[in-house]
Amino acid sequence: MGLTDGATCVSIGRSSEVARNILSHRKLAAASEPSRIHFGMANKTFIISAPGKVILHGEHAVVHGKVALAVSLNLKTYLRIQPCSDQKVQLNLPNINVHLNWKPAALQFLQSAIDVADVLNPKTANQIQMDQLRLFAGIPEGSTDTASISILCFLYLYSAISTSYGQIPSLDILVWSELPIGAGLGSSAAYCVCLAAALLSASGAITCPVPQEKDTTRWNEDELELINKWAFQGEKLIHGNPSGVDNAVGTWGGMLRYHAGKIVPLSSVPTLRILLTNTKVSRSTKVLVAGVKDKLNKLPSIIKPVLDSIDAISCECERVLAAIASGIAVDEHYRILEELIDINQHHLNVIGVGHPSLDRLCQLTATYGLHSKLTGAGGGGCGLTLLRPDTSPSMVEASKRTLKDLGYDCWETVIGGSGVSLHSPSSLHKDIFQLLCDVKNCQ
Numbered sequence: 001m002g003l004t005d006g007a008t009c010v011s012i013g014r015s016s017e018v019a020r021n022i023l024s025h026r027k028l029a030a031a032s033e034p035s036r037i038h039f040g041m042a043n044k045t046f047i048i049s050a051p052g053k054v055i056l057h058g059e060h061a062v063v064h065g066k067v068a069l070a071v072s073l074n075l076k077t078y079l080r081i082q083p084c085s086d087q088k089v090q091l092n093l094p095n096i097n098v099h100l101n102w103k104p105a106a107l108q109f110l111q112s113a114i115d116v117a118d119v120l121n122p123k124t125a126n127q128i129q130m131d132q133l134r135l136f137a138g139i140p141e142g143s144t145d146t147a148s149i150s151i152l153c154f155l156y157l158y159s160a161i162s163t164s165y166g167q168i169p170s171l172d173i174l175v176w177s178e179l180p181i182g183a184g185l186g187s188s189a190a191y192c193v194c195l196a197a198a199l200l201s202a203s204g205a206i207t208c209p210v211p212q213e214k215d216t217t218r219w220n221e222d223e224l225e226l227i228n229k230w231a232f233q234g235e236k237l238i239h240g241n242p243s244g245v246d247n248a249v250g251t252w253g254g255m256l257r258y259h260a261g262k263i264v265p266l267s268s269v270p271t272l273r274i275l276l277t278n279t280k281v282s283r284s285t286k287v288l289v290a291g292v293k294d295k296l297n298k299l300p301s302i303i304k305p306v307l308d309s310i311d312a313i314s315c316e317c318e319r320v321l322a323a324i325a326s327g328i329a330v331d332e333h334y335r336i337l338e339e340l341i342d343i344n345q346h347h348l349n350v351i352g353v354g355h356p357s358l359d360r361l362c363q364l365t366a367t368y369g370l371h372s373k374l375t376g377a378g379g380g381g382c383g384l385t386l387l388r389p390d391t392s393p394s395m396v397e398a399s400k401r402t403l404k405d406l407g408y409d410c411w412e413t414v415i416g417g418s419g420v421s422l423h424s425p426s427s428l429h430k431d432i433f434q435l436l437c438d439v440k441n442c443q
């Protein structure tokens, strides 16, 4: 079955604009209240958000059972979901210029392709199911482009969730992110968390806690567990072999210690000042994770101790953060944090996930006495630079200017916000709300 059997492809392509620039560059249409159509229990449009993340320490090692420390970002992915009166399932992904719709009858074919037993005890989306989804969407075998992966991920979660929990009504879904996509800040996990929350709500598997005017609500703990579990399934499709740390931060927010699937929120953490730099060198988490696995298989006695050392760095970092939060020898502990960043960056180069653009970031910030490492999967993408509480604004500005002169994006970030949430439209920043309304509503 191909694309013409139920899907209308309006356009598929890669937008050259980075997500963060959309708000400032785009001419926003006049605000219009989204139409109120029946969805689940309520007659409303819902807006869901999930944050991106920064990994302080433990990327890659966490895939091999080591500890990682990660924290949510104030940059988020937003999903608008509204019922569609026109008996269609619409998917709009404006960041990557994907606008598709399918007839529900055609999607029912997909549900019959999903093995319920496999879905109810999900390990991974198996190859036969993936081939069915790929054929359905008209995506050629072996396609690894952004649009194909994002569409497959949606179709997989849609089919598997409706097969497991109940028919999902006709709906119109739009996902837009202010995160740079494919740059190490957890855009894939935020995408999967938003989709899982929306589709589980639409299927009736979890409630839809309607937020008050100007308010935001969250799901209960059991529901968050379910959202996280399904987001992990989506991450598997995108990453191949994710650890689960990114979707855990997208679901719960805050700062987490993640170890072999065990998620522990860190309560005793200081307010950290972090400069984020996007080298704009594109890379794929899936490819980088697979590269580390190959190295580990080929040279276990050399790579395993490096991963053990990264594990020790995460543990030491957790201890030092708690000491700083208690006000103990703050200066001395900041020096240790800086040393841990330098050592880990060397380790990440050793396991093959560095990049000359990241080396330049580290060298350049070092000239200002600042310490940097890659964050996320590496191979380009983003790096973080630790700022001390007393790092002067002029020093920060000077380093930002120099990094921007290299063509990098650079900004001081706010970390530690909440995880997946449901928003009333009036609780959102005006520009974001307008942007979510601006893309054509379900016709």
Ligand SMILES: Nc1ncnc2c1ncn2[C@@H]1O[C@H](COP(=O)(O)OP(=O)(O)OP(=O)(O)O)[C@@H](O)[C@H]1O
Pocket (backbone or CB within 6 Å): 077, 093, 095, 096, 145, 146, 147, 149, 150, 175, 176, 177, 180, 181, 182, 183, 184, 185, 186, 187, 188, 189, 191, 238, 239, 246, 283, 284, 285, 286, 375, 376, 377, 378
């Ligand atoms: N807003 C979005 N719209 C559509 N697809 C998205 C969106 N955000 C992420 N994706 C999907 O996630 C993929 C990027 O995932 P990838 O894991 O390579 O990078 P990342 O998650 O940004 O970085 P990291 O995994 O290192 O934190 C994209 O190629 C796309 O398929």
Ligand SMILES: C[C@@](O)(CCO)CC(=O)[O-]
Pocket (backbone or CB within 6 Å): 055, 058, 059, 060, 061, 062, 063, 184, 186, 239, 241, 242, 243, 244, 245, 246, 285, 289, 376, 377
């Ligand atoms: C590289 C990695 O460790 C972090 C990507 O943000 C992969 C993962 O944990 O799934």
Ligand SMILES: [Mg+2]
Pocket (backbone or CB within 6 Å): 186, 187, 188, 189, 239, 246, 285
């Ligand atoms: Mg990712």
